[in-house]
Amino acid sequence: MQNNINKNVFFSSAIFIFLITITGAFFPESLSSFFNTVQSWLIQKLSWIYILAVGSILFFCIYLMMSRLGDIKLGPDHSEPDYSYTSWFAMLFSAGMGIGLLFFGVAEPMMHFSSPPIGEASSIDSAREAMKISFFHWGLHAWGIYALLAVILAYFSYRKNLPLLPRSALYPFIGEKIHGRIGDVIDTFAVIGTMFGVATSLGFGVAQVNAGLNYLFEVPQNSIVQVILIAIITAFATASVVLGLDGGIKKLSQINVILAVFLMGAILFLGSTVDIMQAYVQNTGAYLSDIIYKTFNMYAYDKKDSWIGGWTLLYWGWWVSWSPFVGMFIARISKGRSIREFMVGVLFVPTGFTFLWMTVFGNSAIKLALEGKAQELLTAVNTNVPVALFKFLEHFPFSSALSLLAVALVITFFVSSSDSGSLVIDTLTSGGAEEPPVWQRIFWAVTEGVVAAVLLLAGGLEALQTMTIASAFPMIIMIGLGTIGLLKALKEDHLLLDSVQNHTTSVQYTQANASWKERLSAIIKYPTQNSARLFLKDTVYPALAEVKDELLKNGLQAELVDKENSTRLLVSKGEVNDDFVYEILLRTFETPDYAEQNHKEFFRAEVFLKSGGQDYDVFGYTKEQIVADAVTQYEKHCHFLHLQSMNSTR
Numbered sequence: 001m002q003n004n005i006n007k008n009v010f011f012s013s014a015i016f017i018f019l020i021t022i023t024g025a026f027f028p029e030s031l032s033s034f035f036n037t038v039q040s041w042l043i044q045k046l047s048w049i050y051i052l053a054v055g056s057i058l059f060f061c062i063y064l065m066m067s068r069l070g071d072i073k074l075g076p077d078h079s080e081p082d083y084s085y086t087s088w089f090a091m092l093f094s095a096g097m098g099i100g101l102l103f104f105g106v107a108e109p110m111m112h113f114s115s116p117p118i119g120e121a122s123s124i125d126s127a128r129e130a131m132k133i134s135f136f137h138w139g140l141h142a143w144g145i146y147a148l149l150a151v152i153l154a155y156f157s158y159r160k161n162l163p164l165l166p167r168s169a170l171y172p173f174i175g176e177k178i179h180g181r182i183g184d185v186i187d188t189f190a191v192i193g194t195m196f197g198v199a200t201s202l203g204f205g206v207a208q209v210n211a212g213l214n215y216l217f218e219v220p221q222n223s224i225v226q227v228i229l230i231a232i233i234t235a236f237a238t239a240s241v242v243l244g245l246d247g248g249i250k251k252l253s254q255i256n257v258i259l260a261v262f263l264m265g266a267i268l269f270l271g272s273t274v275d276i277m278q279a280y281v282q283n284t285g286a287y288l289s290d291i292i293y294k295t296f297n298m299y300a301y302d303k304k305d306s307w308i309g310g311w312t313l314l315y316w317g318w319w320v321s322w323s324p325f326v327g328m329f330i331a332r333i334s335k336g337r338s339i340r341e342f343m344v345g346v347l348f349v350p351t352g353f354t355f356l357w358m359t360v361f362g363n364s365a366i367k368l369a370l371e372g373k374a375q376e377l378l379t380a381v382n383t384n385v386p387v388a389l390f391k392f393l394e395h396f397p398f399s400s401a402l403s404l405l406a407v408a409l410v411i412t413f414f415v416s417s418s419d420s421g422s423l424v425i426d427t428l429t430s431g432g433a434e435e436p437p438v439w440q441r442i443f444w445a446v447t448e449g450v451v452a453a454v455l456l457l458a459g460g461l462e463a464l465q466t467m468t469i470a471s472a473f474p475m476i477i478m479i480g481l482g483t484i485g486l487l488k489a490l491k492e493d494h495l496l497l498d499s500v501q502n503h504t505t506s507v508q509y510t511q512a513n514a515s516w517k518e519r520l521s522a523i524i525k526y527p528t529q530n531s532a533r534l535f536l537k538d539t540v541y542p543a544l545a546e547v548k549d550e551l552l553k554n555g556l557q558a559e560l561v562d563k564e565n566s567t568r569l570l571v572s573k574g575e576v577n578d579d580f581v582y583e584i585l586l587r588t589f590e591t592p593d594y595a596e597q598n599h600k601e602f603f604r605a606e607v608f609l610k611s612g613g614q615d616y617d618v619f620g621y622t623k624e625q626i627v628a629d630a631v632t633q634y635e636k637h638c639h640f641l642h643l644q645s646m647n648s649t650r
Contacts, residue, residue, distance in 0.1 A: 004437045008184040010429040013191040014447075020196070020467075021451050025458040032463035039317075039470045043309040046473065048298060053476045054316045055295040058144035060483060061343055064151070069490045070340030074151065075158035076612025079336040085345075087250050091333050093260075093350050094253035094420070099201065099413040101138070101357050102406065103208055107388045109134045109362030110381045113369060117299070117307045127366045128286065131279070134358050135287040136294050137312065139351050142319045145479075147346040149327030151339060152482040155489065158335045163432030166190045166324050169478065172485030186478070190324035191428045193471050195448060196464045197322050198421035203452040203461040205414050206230055208386035212407035215390045216400060227453045233411060234449030237418035241426075241441045245332070249423065252416045259409045263402065264360050270396045271364045280359040287355070320472035323479065328424045332434075339490075365392055418448055493611070495643055526595045526602035527619055532586045535605055535619055536567050540584050543626035544569045547634075569630060573641075580637045581610040582630045584618060609633060 024031050042050075064070055073079055081088070112130035119125050152169045162168040167183030174182060206229040213219040240248035268276055299308055334342055368374035373395065380388045393402045422445040426436035429444070455461045527535070544560055544567055551558040557572040568583040586603045595602075605619040607629065618629060 004430055004433065005440065006184065006187070006429055006431040008181070009187045009191060009431075012184070012188050013195070013425075013429060016188070016192055017195055017447070017451065020192075020464070021454055024455050024461075024463050028455075028459045028463055032466060035463055035466040035470055039466050040309075042317075042470060042473055043313050044305070047305075047308070047313055049476065050313050050316050050320075050472070051296060051298055053480065054141050054145065054320075057148050057479065057483075058141050058295070061144045061147050061151075061347060064490075065340050065343035065347070069494055070343065071338060072155075072490060072493050073159070073336065073338050073612070074154040074331075074342060075335045076608075078606075078608070078613025078615065079158070081334070081336040083250070083333055087254065088333060088345065089349050090253040090257040091250060091420075092330060092346060093353065094256045094413065094416040099205060099410065099417055101354060102389065102410050102413060103205065103385065104138075105357055105361035105389070106365045106377075106392045107381050107385045108137070109358065110365050110369065110374075110378065110388070113366050114378060114382070117304050117311075118302070122369065124370075127363075127370065130366065131283045131359065131362060132286050132290055132294070133311075134362055135283060135355055136291075137315045138354050138358060139287060140291070140347055141295070142315070143347050143351055145316075145319045145323050146326045146330060147343060148483065149323045149479055150330035150334065150346065151342060152479075152486045153328060154331035154334050154342070155339075155486060157331065157432075159493070160489070164328065164331060164434075165428060165432045166328070166478070169482030169485065172488055173481060187428045189471070189474070190328075191425050193321055193468060193475070194325040194421055194425055194428070195444075195451065197325060197468050198418055199448050199451040199455070200461050200465045200468060202230060202233065202414060202418060202448060203456045204465075205410065206233070206452075206456075208389070209233075209407060209410050209414075211384070211386040212390055212403055212410065215387070216403055216407065223457055226456060230449050230453045230456070233414050233418065234446060236411075236415045237422065237448070238442055238445040240415060240419040241422040241445050242438055244435070245423065249416065249419050252412060252419070256409070256412050256416055259405065259412065260357075263405050263409060264357055266398075266402060266405075267364060267396065268360050270398075271360075272367065275367065276360055276363055279363045280356055283359055283363075284355055314469060317469035317472040320475050320479070321468045323475060325421055325424050328427065329420050332423075332427070361389075361392070368392075368395055418445065421448060492644060495640060521620065525620070526591050526599070528599055529586070529588075529601075529603050532603035532605055532619060533564065536562075536565075536584065536586065539621065539623050540567045540605070540618075540626055543623040544582070544584075544630060546623075547627055547630050571634070578641060579610065580634055581608070582633055583608040584626075585613075587613075607633070609637075 020031075083091070109130045112133045113126050114121055116126040116129050117133075119129060149166075149169070153164060153166065156162045156168040156171055157164040160168075160171070162171055162178075165183070165187050166189075167178040167186045170182070170186070171178050177183070178186075203226075206226040207221075209229050210219065210221050210226050213225075214221045219225060240252055242248070299305070330346060334346075337345070365374065365377060369378060377388065377391045377395075380391045389406055390403050393399045393406065396402060422441055423436075425444045426441050427433065430436040430440060452461075455464055541560070541562055548558045548560045548569060551571060559570050559572075561568040561570065565586040566583055568581065571580040573579060584605050585608050587606050588601050588603055591600055591602045603619075604617040606617055607614045618626060621629065
């Protein structure tokens with residue numbers, strides 16, 4: 001147990017969660033009043049910071065995507081993604097906001113339609129504005145917040161070998177101190193935010209499940225039923241998180257997406273298909289044409305403080321407060337992708353699906369209202385949001401079957417949100433371990449359910465939700481610092497890539513004493529493991545040993561690490577970032593059909609630098625050529641350090 005947990009983070013988080021839960025249970029009104037006061041002050045005094053920060057986050061994400069920095073991988077240069085696009089997108093969507101779309105897909109457009117911030121209510125103009133506002137709250141800005149924190153964490157973890165923890169975002173500023181108390185405080189803060197975010201969502205979400213069961217089977221709508229539902233969902237989430245990322249969360253996320261696509265497709269084809277697709281195109285265009293204005297619109301001239309505070313700022317606070325949870329989870333599943341690929345995937349794919357979902361459900365609901373067929377739906381939207389989805393489905397054929405599907409989808413989305421949250425908390429409290437101990441996974445999954453149930457019964461969920469949103473302000477500061485550190489690190493990284501790729505030397509050492517016949521013979525061979533290991537022993541090791549000895553004679557710190565399948569030369573210069581690594585590593589590949597050799601697999605002796613694999617094979621090089629290649633790469637490294645020092649003095 002001691003080896004698998006960070007005791008400072010684990011116990012401080014558990015104690016704080018216990019104290020807040022007890023306070024919310026016994027003094028829900030006092031706790032709610034306190035956090036409402038804090039939130040109101042933040043909105044009144046610092047709303048401009050929220051608006052400016054979220055807008056800046058989105059534009060920085062676009063900059064990363066379009067700039068040369070997007071070429072850099074979230075991991076070593078040779079790394080490949082762990083998950084297919086299908087699995088990756090499914091997990092992105094399920095963890096990000098899938099459950100929110102079920103809850104607000106119908107309700108929010110209808111709310112803006114019937115009560116717009118400007119203009120006449122329940123009109124064609126308010127219908128257009130309702131969809132633009134809904135797109136704005138659920139679109140690129142939300143995913144930009146998740147994407148930026150995720151790319152910060154993934155970069156420092158997979159590229160710089162730091163723990164996959166929020167504390168790593170501050171490494172450029174505090175260095176090794178992230179492993180001390182400052183880092184523990186940051187991770188504890190993330191645990192608490194994740195726990196209460198998931199717990200409050202679970203507590204409020206079971207109301208929708210209960211409403212659906214009441215609609216279908218006349219199950220009573222009360223706290224007792226909802227607590228039972230929390231227990232059932234928690235049990236499924238616990239089982240999923242025990243199975244792990246691949247065995248539980250990935251498969252469940254795929255089921256979520258399949259069910260969601262089926263439900264959305266049913267509404268699309270049972271409703272006004274052509275009208276919906278026309279609206280989808282127009283809504284997307286209207287959103288994009290208005291995005292700059294809406295990003296920075298604070299209603300400074302026509303004062304809509306209550307509206308912007310109750311909608312836009314509330315959403316921004318909620319997305320930011322959830323960013324440690326969702327960001328860590330996205331980072332966890334995104335190793336091996338380039339930053340450009342990551343940004344395109346995280347920003348545009350979920351957003352495109354979200355917009356289609358909002359259009360299918362939101363526009364269909366608004367169309368019913370414009371036709372005078374949605375009075376009960378409007379009443380439900382304004383008085384009982386969890387019921388709104390099921391009142392909407394009454395207007396379609398097979399309404400009972402669709403409602404049953406919706407209930408199943410709500411449950412599976414909640415399970416995937418809960419198990420994703422538990423996995424993130426497990427990682428936070430275990431010091432960044434990819435596979436936290438099973439007992440810890442169970443503990444946090446059960447704790448989420450207990451917190452949600454206790455506060456549901458006591459009426460303290462709203463207080464916790466307010467606290468979670470109020471915690472967004474310090475998170476904005478942390479994301480800002482992490483962004484500055486990321487930009488600095490990426491520029492240095494890209495400088496290194498340019499140096500390695502473009503720098504040339506007057507003497508091409510790698511060609512020294514080259515015999516083209518010997519080189520051709522090596523190229524067309526597909527060596528066995530024994531042959532490759534013999535090459536390491538007889539050629540690579542003596543060559544790098546000579547380089548090491550010469551470096552030592554010149555006063556440099558150099559060491560040679562020899563293993564069964566690799567030989568590594570390390571040159572230390574005092575600073576970790578200045579170290580030089582030249583490693584020849586044996587990698588296994590399937591022998592191609594056209595090869596003359598009979599063995600099923602062959603081995604390449606590939607060069608690895610500190611940044612990762614360089615994708616070229618040196619098997620068959622002479623000792624002199626290995627020496628020459630190592631010296632050439634070292635020269636490029638020194639050239640990079642020179643460029644780096646020049647850049648830092650500008």
